[in-house]
Amino acid sequence: MSSDAVLPVSERSIRYDGWRVVFACFVVATFSWGLGFYGHGVYLAELQRSKGWPTSLISTATTLYYLSGSVLVIYVSDMLQRLGPRLMLMMGAICFSAALVGLSFISEPWQLFVAYMVMAIGWMFSSAGALTNVAGLWFFEKRGLAISLTLTGASFGGIILTPLMVAAVQHWGFHDAMLMMAAATVVVLTLVVGLCVGKPPQTLPGASASGAASGHHGGEAWTRARALRSLQFWTMTLPFAFAIAAQVGFLVHQLAFLQPKIGLQTASYAVAVTTFMAVLGRLVIGSVIDRLNQRMVSAASFISQTFAILLLLNTDSPAMMFIGCAIFGFSVGNLITFPSLIIFREFGAASFGMLVGLSVAINQVIYAFGPGVVGWLRDFSGSYTASWIFCMAMQCLAAAIILIPFRKAAPAARSASS
Numbered sequence: 001m002s003s004d005a006v007l008p009v010s011e012r013s014i015r016y017d018g019w020r021v022v023f024a025c026f027v028v029a030t031f032s033w034g035l036g037f038y039g040h041g042v043y044l045a046e047l048q049r050s051k052g053w054p055t056s057l058i059s060t061a062t063t064l065y066y067l068s069g070s071v072l073v074i075y076v077s078d079m080l081q082r083l084g085p086r087l088m089l090m091m092g093a094i095c096f097s098a099a100l101v102g103l104s105f106i107s108e109p110w111q112l113f114v115a116y117m118v119m120a121i122g123w124m125f126s127s128a129g130a131l132t133n134v135a136g137l138w139f140f141e142k143r144g145l146a147i148s149l150t151l152t153g154a155s156f157g158g159i160i161l162t163p164l165m166v167a168a169v170q171h172w173g174f175h176d177a178m179l180m181m182a183a184a185t186v187v188v189l190t191l192v193v194g195l196c197v198g199k200p201p202q203t204l205p206g207a208s209a210s211g212a213a214s215g216h217h218g219g220e221a222w223t224r225a226r227a228l229r230s231l232q233f234w235t236m237t238l239p240f241a242f243a244i245a246a247q248v249g250f251l252v253h254q255l256a257f258l259q260p261k262i263g264l265q266t267a268s269y270a271v272a273v274t275t276f277m278a279v280l281g282r283l284v285i286g287s288v289i290d291r292l293n294q295r296m297v298s299a300a301s302f303i304s305q306t307f308a309i310l311l312l313l314n315t316d317s318p319a320m321m322f323i324g325c326a327i328f329g330f331s332v333g334n335l336i337t338f339p340s341l342i343i344f345r346e347f348g349a350a351s352f353g354m355l356v357g358l359s360v361a362i363n364q365v366i367y368a369f370g371p372g373v374v375g376w377l378r379d380f381s382g383s384y385t386a387s388w389i390f391c392m393a394m395q396c397l398a399a400a401i402i403l404i405p406f407r408k409a410a411p412a413a414r415s416a417s418s
Contacts, residue, residue, distance in 0.1 A: 017198065018138030021085075022146050024196035025131045028089055029153025031185050032126040034161025035096050036119060037154070040065075042165055043103060046174045047112070057109055063368055065116040065123075070364035072124035074224070077133055077353030079125070085134045086197045088125050093189035095122030097182040104178035128154075129360035132340040133353040137200035140349075141290070144341050148286025151337050155279045159272075222351035224358055232346065232406045233355070236295075239398035240339050241363045243302050245370035246391035246398075247335055250309065250328070252371040257384045258325075262318045270325045277329030285334050294342045295402050301331035301338075302399040306392045313388050339363070 009016045044058045080088055095118055102115035124130065131150050139146040168177035227233040254274065258267035289297065308328035312321055343355045377387040 012142065016138075017201075018135075018142075018146065020196040021138050022135060022149050024089070024192050025135055025150040026153035026156075027192045028092065028126050028189055029131055029151055030157045030161055031096065031189055032092065032123065032157070033154035034157030034165070035100065035181070035185065036069075036123045036127065038158040038162040039165060042162065042169065046169060047103075047106075050174060053109060053112075058112070059372075061109075061112050061116050063372070064113065065120050066364055066368035068117060068120040069123040069127070070361045070368065072120060073127065073129040073364065074357050074361040076124055076129040076357040076360075080130070080133050080353060085137060085200060086193055088130065089134065089193045089197060090190050092122045092125030092130065093186050093193070095119065095125060097186040098122075100178045100182035100185065104175045104182075127360070128336055128340075129357045132356050134197070136340070136344065136349075136352055136356075143344060144290040144337075145286050147340055148282045148289070148333075148337050151333060152279055152282045154336065155275055155282070155333055159275055159279075222347060222355060224354065227351075227355055227358060231404070233359075235401055235404045235406055236339065236342050236346070237359045237362050239298065239302070239402035240335060240359070241366040242394045242401075243305070243398040244335055244363055245367040245373075246394040247305065247332060247370075248367045249370035249374035249387070250305075250391055251332070253374050253378065253384065253387065254325075257312070258321060261316055262321060266318060270322055273322055274325045274329035274332065277326045278332035281330035282333040282337065286337065289334075289338075289341060294338060294345060298335075298338050298342070299399040299402050301334055302395045302402075304328075305331055306395040306399075309388050309392050309395075313385065 040062050044062070047053055047058055083091065099115045099119035099122060102111065102118060106112055106115060128151060132147050135146045135150045136143060165177065165181055168180060171177075172180070251274070255267050255271055258270055261267075262270070285297065305328050308324045311324040311327070315321060315324070339359050340352075340356045343359065344352050347355055373390065374384075374387040377390055378384050380386070
């Protein structure tokens with residue numbers, strides 16, 4: 001028997017099959033965030049214009065979409081075990097395509113809620129909880145980098161896919177644009193997933209040696225009920241729930257805040273800088289996060305966004321506003337990536353998928369209300385000052401909670417390097 005048949009390819013090698021899976025997950029993230037996150041602004045504007053439906057009605061459907069997705073994602077690890085990674089990701093593509101077809105034909109408000117429910121199922125199959133679970137099947141040593149690269153697709157969804165969808169709507173109309181996006185989604189994703197995602201390895205390269213040294217490869221089996229009673233779990237989950245709520249609230253209202261100060265065109269460039277820095281932050285931090293104390297880095301990220309908002313609140317200089325947006329953007333992507341990395345390091349691999357799904361669900365329930373609270377405070381006070389103070393308070397609270405000391409649940413869950 002040859003040595004190649006005995007020794008698995010290292011995760012550090014470009015020939016390792018896991019990197020093809022990362023590429024596939026990157027493409028899936030591009031579509032799922034482009035259609036299921038950033039795309040809601042397009043749907044709202046077009047349905048309001050073409051149907052004359054009130055914004056509150058469409059916004060209610062959007063909120064229910066997020067809340068439904070948060071409940072469904074709790075069970076993403078169970079669906080992964082039942083369907084396998086390839087079929088699960090393909091099901092996500094099919095659900096998104098079906099929802100887009102539904103949106104192109106709706107004529108009554110109840111049909112919008114049905115389409116968004118189908119889209120919520122697609123979101124469960126292909127959002128952060130699903131993709132981190134899939135990437136985790138192939139990676140141990142390089143899990144942090146793999147997840148960071150995977151979720152970079154979320155930023156590309158906003159940079160590439162959503163503008164293309166807007167251009168398609170303007171050129172062909174909403175009905176035809178949705179049908180074309182539905183066809184592109186199911187064709188591209190099923191092709192990429194079918195070619196790149198196979199059967200996960202039974203044993204991860206380097207897991208036995210690294211896991212023996214760190215004591216957290218297998219970890220102790222957790223249940224959802226036990227996690228919900230654990231201080232260790234809540235000091236990880238709540239900070240990101242609060243921070244992402246503040247982050248999403250800021251991002252949704254960023255353009256409206258900047259436009260009166262620097263004009264619409266310049267404000268759009270500042271938003272683009274924020275998105276570009278989100279990609280850069282994922283790549284830079286993702287390349288070293290496995291060697292750092294992840295709770296400390298998370299706290300620093302929360303504080304950096306607080307500083308950025310404070311800077312934007314106290315300046316009218318376009319240059320300083322661009323700097324503030326760049327600082328804020330550097331941590332945008334990492335706030336989505338860090339929870340799964342902390343779960344793997346502190347709780348081990350045995351319950352990784354279940355705990356990631358539970359954490360993402362809690363985060364999504366809370367951050368679904370972020371944009372609404374920011375908008376309500378803006379309307380109530382007459383300016384964004386109260387809104388940004390609320391966001392900064394949430395970020396500071398998140399930084400304090402994530403550093404609360406806790407008793408480790410078991411020796412097997414201890415971190416390797418913190």
